[in-house]
Amino acid sequence: MFLLMLPARAFPADPFPRLGGYLIGNPKDYWDAASQRQIARLDIAVLNPYPGWGVDHGTSIEQAVRSIKAINPKTRIFLYVIAESRAFPSPSAWADLQAKLDGEGWWLYKRGAGPDKVLSDFGNETYILNITRFAPRDAGGRTFAEWFADYIATRYVPQGSLVDGLYVDNVFWSPRRDGDWNRDGVTDSHTNPLVRTWFRQGYRTLLDALSARTPGKYLVGNVADWGHVEASFPEYQGLLNGGVLEAMIGQPYSVETWAGWRAMLAWYRKTTAAMAQPKLAIFNQIGDPSDYQGFRYGFASCLMDDAYYSFTDRAAGYHGVPWFDEYEVALGQPVSAPPVAAWSAGVFRRDFEGGIALVNPKGNGARDVVLETAFATLKGSQDPSVNSGQNVRRVHLKDRDGIILLRSAAPIPPSPPRDIRIDSQ
Numbered sequence: 001m002f003l004l005m006l007p008a009r010a011f012p013a014d015p016f017p018r019l020g021g022y023l024i025g026n027p028k029d030y031w032d033a034a035s036q037r038q039i040a041r042l043d044i045a046v047l048n049p050y051p052g053w054g055v056d057h058g059t060s061i062e063q064a065v066r067s068i069k070a071i072n073p074k075t076r077i078f079l080y081v082i083a084e085s086r087a088f089p090s091p092s093a094w095a096d097l098q099a100k101l102d103g104e105g106w107w108l109y110k111r112g113a114g115p116d117k118v119l120s121d122f123g124n125e126t127y128i129l130n131i132t133r134f135a136p137r138d139a140g141g142r143t144f145a146e147w148f149a150d151y152i153a154t155r156y157v158p159q160g161s162l163v164d165g166l167y168v169d170n171v172f173w174s175p176r177r178d179g180d181w182n183r184d185g186v187t188d189s190h191t192n193p194l195v196r197t198w199f200r201q202g203y204r205t206l207l208d209a210l211s212a213r214t215p216g217k218y219l220v221g222n223v224a225d226w227g228h229v230e231a232s233f234p235e236y237q238g239l240l241n242g243g244v245l246e247a248m249i250g251q252p253y254s255v256e257t258w259a260g261w262r263a264m265l266a267w268y269r270k271t272t273a274a275m276a277q278p279k280l281a282i283f284n285q286i287g288d289p290s291d292y293q294g295f296r297y298g299f300a301s302c303l304m305d306d307a308y309y310s311f312t313d314r315a316a317g318y319h320g321v322p323w324f325d326e327y328e329v330a331l332g333q334p335v336s337a338p339p340v341a342a343w344s345a346g347v348f349r350r351d352f353e354g355g356i357a358l359v360n361p362k363g364n365g366a367r368d369v370v371l372e373t374a375f376a377t378l379k380g381s382q383d384p385s386v387n388s389g390q391n392v393r394r395v396h397l398k399d400r401d402g403i404i405l406l407r408s409a410a411p412i413p414p415s416p417p418r419d420i421r422i423d424s425q
Contacts, residue, residue: 013278014043016331016352017299020282020308022244024048024080025318030064031057038321040071044280044308046167046220046244048080050093051155065162076164076280078220079156083148083206084170085120085128097151106135106144108179110187118179128175131202134182145202149209157214165218166210168203171240172225173233175199200235207239220280222246227255227267233274242280245271245307249298250286250314261301261361268305269338281307289313289322292383293401299326300359300402304350305338325380325387326404330354344369347397355406360397368396375405 021042029035030047031054039045045068049061065077088107090098101107108128110116113136120126135144142150157163175181175190181198182188188195207219223243226233248264249256256264272281285298295311302309313322332353343349346364350357356375360367371393379389386403395403 013333014308015333016303017327017329018306018308019043019327020244020284020310021045021321022246022282022284022310022312022318023321025316027319028053030054030061030068031059033067036064036068037071039077040068040075041321041323041327042075044076044078044242044282046078046080046282049156050091051096052093061156062158062161062163069162076218077162078165078167078218079163080167080169081152081156081210082169083129083131083145083203084172085122085126088117088125088127100138100147100151101129101144104136104138104144104147106130108177108181109183110178111180112183112185118177121176128177128179130179130181130183131206132181132198133202133205134198135202143202143205145206146209149206149213153210153213157217163217165220165241166214167244168207168210168219168221168240171203171207171221171223171236171243173200173228173231173236174225197235200233204235204239218242218280220244223271223274223281226271226274227269229263229266231270237274238276240274241276241278242282243271243275244282244284244310246284247286247312248283249301250294250312254286256301256362260363261359264301265304268307272305272307279306282310283307284310284312286312286314288315289324292324292386293398295324296326296386296402296404297359297400298402299324300357300404303331303352303357303404304348304359306334325378325382329378329404329406331357331404355404357402357404358395358397359402360399362400364399366396366398368394370394371405375407377403377405 019042021039023045028048054060068075068077105113106129108118108130110118117127120128129144131145133143137143138147174196178187178190180187181195211219218241220242221240224246245268247254255267272279275281283302287294299309311322312318313320334350334352336351339348339350345367347367347369348359374391374393376391377389378387380387
């Protein structure tokens with residue numbers, strides 16, 4: 001029987017803008033005071049320690065988390081875990097894990113019990129693990145998924161930990177490679193619906209076990225492929241309290257790149273709809289932090305729903321927190337629902353207590369829209385030609401553009417939408 005995943009604890013809804021950080025890359029300098037101050041500016045951050053992290057600096061990940069929360073008690077910290085695949089050979093910090101994986105034969109093999117391990121689609125000598133119920137049981141009667149939950153909980157979330165929860169990478173709706181998942185001597189196709197079910201059931205076992213081993217904590221994951229139009233994942237419904245929608249904009253593989261903005265918005269909403277409360281979704285964009293138009297486009301797109309926004313500097317990778325003028329704006333709570341159709345001339349709009357967000361989707365062409373009253377542009381230093389601090393009623397948006405505007409009076413409901421509804425095409 002599946003366990004019901006309930007919110008670990010309630011808290012007031014965060015005001016907008018909501019900011020997240022996907023900070024799993026090198027250098028993992030969470031001991032550094034400047035890095036801690038950056039992280040503390042965020043609402044949510046995913047960190048990626050390892051066994052023995054911080055020893056050379058006289059600290060631990062728990063001490064780093066306590067230092068961040070001393071700066072900002074509201075920052076929620078999640079620690080990175082991956083059960084889908086592992087490097088082989090493993091770095092020395094993970095020697096005990098590799099010994100267990102090898103000893104129990106918990107790798108995914110091409111056929112039967114090996115010896116040919118299945119290479120992950122990420123390459124770099126990374127091999128897939130067999131998370132399904134068909135994996136052998138150890139002397140304690142546990143499959144890999146069950147044992148790994150104990151291993152991680154013991155090391156990462158000791159009693160009294162201030163960590164808010166765990167982030168589980170690669171919670172795919174479907175495995176990415178063929179292999180002998182049920183260990184019957186025959187290679188199984190990763191597109192086989194039954195194999196997909198085995199895979200998701202294995203993740204369900206892992207996540208239920210992690211939940212049981214870490215009471216009072218949240219579970220979030222990498223849910224980047226859940227929004228695919230073909231994705232079906234009944235085992236995951238209401239299982240995770242949130243997750244990272246990695247690279248929604250900015251990469252060749254980003255859904256906005258190959259399917260368009262409307263498909264991206266549908267992807268965004270399909271994914272967050274599957275999450276349990278409090279739905280701690282992180283909308284991740286990858287780009288050049290000096291491309292302010294590109295940033296505003298992604299930021300405003302995120303504001304069309306309720307996720308936390310994360311910008312990754314393509315040059316730095318998943319390290320550091322680029323900062324933008326728009327992050328300083330107090331938008332407060334939304335006063336309109338996430339839009340299902342364009343507001344004017346193909347431009348989407350969402351209203352907040354302190355202002356509005358407009359986004360002009362890719363392919364809509366340059367557009368001019370007229371507002372019902374005057375709003376103020378931000379007074380910023382990064383792109384003063386746009387964020388000039390002036391009052392405006394007519395706004396020009398380039399193709400693939402966005403803007404945040406501030407109100408000086410009580411919110412006025414926007415005009416009814418005058419465009420077609422969103423679909424996934």
